[in-house]
Amino acid sequence: MEVLAEWERRLVAGFIVNKFRGQASLLESAHTYVRDHTGRDVFGVIPYLSNLGLPEEDSVSFKKGLFNREKESVESVEIVLLNLPHISNFTDVEPLLDEPDVHLRVVDRAADVGQPAAIILPGSKNVIHDLEYMRSEGFFQVIRRASEEGCEIVGICGGYMMLGRLISDPFQIESKAGKVDGLGLLPLETTIEKEKNLIRKRGVHNPSGCAVFGYEIHHGISTEAERPLIRFEDSSACGTSSRDDRIWGCYLHGVFDADEFRRWFIDRLRLQKGLKPVGRILAPYDLENAFDRLADCLRENVDIEGVYRLLSL
Structure with missing residues (x-):
């Protein structure tokens, strides 16, 4: 509050302490101090919730190794995700x-890709x-060699664009190179266009017949495929695959959220491994x-009625 301008302070109605590890009652004197010096109440203390099951909001935890897990089963399939400098989604x-x-x-590093079932x-x-x-x-040589050896190659949004022959950037949105x-x-x-596509989509993954859903958010416009990978409910299409469907990509973020499609994808990798x-x-x-778990935690630890009064509800 001390570093805010006066007009900004007027926008602050109160405080909530988030992700607190420890006994919340120990903060009572701190809440009193905050109230005396700012005139705003503390409406609650949210405890740190481990394994909440919600997607991470930014790449900080990802870059710190959040996704690095130990191999749990000898009958598992290995999937490699490339950690690109400008990775998103x-x-x-x-x-x-x-x-x-x-x-x-x-x-x-390219040298660490190994021999996974999918990249x-x-x-x-x-x-x-x-x-x-x-x-x-x-990475180019490693990915191409892995593809020749039967590894499944998957590209999502930007990764999908990379799998193609050419990317044009006529408006120099991402680079002055023009074409790569x-x-x-x-x-x-x-072609990277000025306007960004942002839309939720539902449809069917053609090779598997499984329902998929998610959202598109991208500047790129790719040439239409003879065999579109996904057919959406609005009759539009997205994605391209190789003849044997071992190389494929699409603009649909969240494609792996669909349980049946995800299991189909994994089972196909299992078959390839002989499982x-x-x-x-x-x-x-x-x-x-x-x-629901997060909402229950908020109701239990926050003065919800006080928040409602602020909202005149």
Whole structure:
């Protein structure tokens, strides 16, 4: 409050202490101090909730190794996620973390890719710069070789654009390069436009017949595929795949949130490894339960009636 301008202070109605580790009653003297010096009440203390089950809000925890997990089962399939300098929407792979037969590795160096069952190229806040980073760090050769050896290659949004032949940036939104070559693993070309697409989508993943859902948020516009990967409810389409469907990508963030599709994807990787497919959902990904748990915690630890009075409810 001390560093805020007066008009900013008037916007502050009170305080809530968040992610507190310890005994909340020990803060009573601190609450009194805050009230005496600011004239605002503390409406509650939210305890730190471990394993809440909600996606991370930024990349800080991800960069610190949040997704790095030990291999739990010998009958698991290994999936590698490339840790790009400008990675975005890394939460697309969070549903895979709960699958008992998936070992997800986050990789920073081409030499550490190894021989996984699948490699995922994630979204990026600067596709062209990350593409050049991958080229200079040797990821191009590693990914192409892995593809030739039967590894499944997946690109989501920015990663999808990278799988194509060419990315054009005529308005220099991401780079002054104008045009850069992609990995050339899919027959598509992308143009980065001024306007950003932002829309929620539901549809069907054509190779599996499974329902998928999520959202699109991107500047890129890619050439239409002869065999679109996903057909949406509004009759639009998205995504491209190779003839054997082992290389594929789409703009749909959250594609792995759909339980049936995620299990289909994992079981196909199991078959490739010589393992028997599971054929049933092992780890339902349901954010509603996590939201309900958080809401219950708020009701228990916050003066909700006081908040309602502030809102004149």
